[in-house]
Amino acid sequence: MIEIAPDIAAFQSFERDGWDRVAHLYDATWAPLTTQLVEPLLDAADVAAGQRVLDLACGPGYVAAAAARRGAAVVAIDLAPGMVEEARRRHRGLDVREGAAERVELSNASCDRVLMNCGILHVADPAAVLREVRRLLRTGGRFAFTVWALPDVSPGARLVESAIVAHALPADDLPPGPDKYAYAEPARVREALAAAGFAASAVTLAVARWRVPDADYVFTAERTAGVRTAALLALQEPARLAAMAAALAAGMEEFRDGDGYALPMAAQVVVATR
Secondary structure (H helix, E strand, C coil), X not given: CCCCCCCHHHHHHHHHHHHHHHHHHHHHHCHHHHHHHHHHHHHHHCCCCCCEEEEECCCCCHHHHHHXXXXXXXXXXXCCHHHHHHHXXXXXXXXXXXXXXXXXCCCCCCEEEEEEEXXXXXXCCHHHHHHHHHHHEEEEEEEEEEEECCHHHCHHHHHHHHHHHHHCCCCCCCCCCCCCCCCCCHHHHHHHHHHCCCCEEEEEEEEEEEEECCHHHHHHHHHHCCCHHHHHHCCXXXXXXXXXXXXXXXXXXXXXXXXXXXXXXXXXXXXXXX
């Protein structure tokens, strides 16, 4: 299969517009999952009082607010205006700015820590982000980020992806973006960090449990509260959507937990030193 090169400008606009459109849904949909990674991320970076911390692709500001509670001086940045508004509304007094992770309007060596929770797979040019983070960090500073692990080691992700892959037709008219699993493999992410000039890196697997009431909740989240997958599903015929939903519902039974379900969703927690 021929791999199509990402169109950086088109994909960046696609992500910005998509997250701007669904920013108001994030807290009720994805936050119960992604916020489980906040403290492991801050611990990996060793965030502490007195540090200058940058939170890239900050979304509604959960990581930035948690770093501020540790006593850090925090700047939070997100590409989507709606996410910036959400972060400012939820965390009064937090310094939240609109901008792309590939180019940040801060001085060289101005940060002790740079953080990014579940954001690297949404940027248009991940390699440029790594180079930019290195520019922003002081010598000895740390960059810590999380990225969803490969479905092979993430049962919940494997269930969702297999249902979609089995029944969805490809959508060639969507803007091509970077491989969403490019940094999900420890060897590949270490190689990318070394290429960007980082001195050392470590990768640790963490497993969050996405607690949901039923399979419809998961499928609705994928259809209405995301960007890449939602755009793909929006182009599918009703029969294909119904087949995906049925496959997802059948597979969910393995993860029944009381009155609902708990999907194990694995992520890599990556930390690199400048």
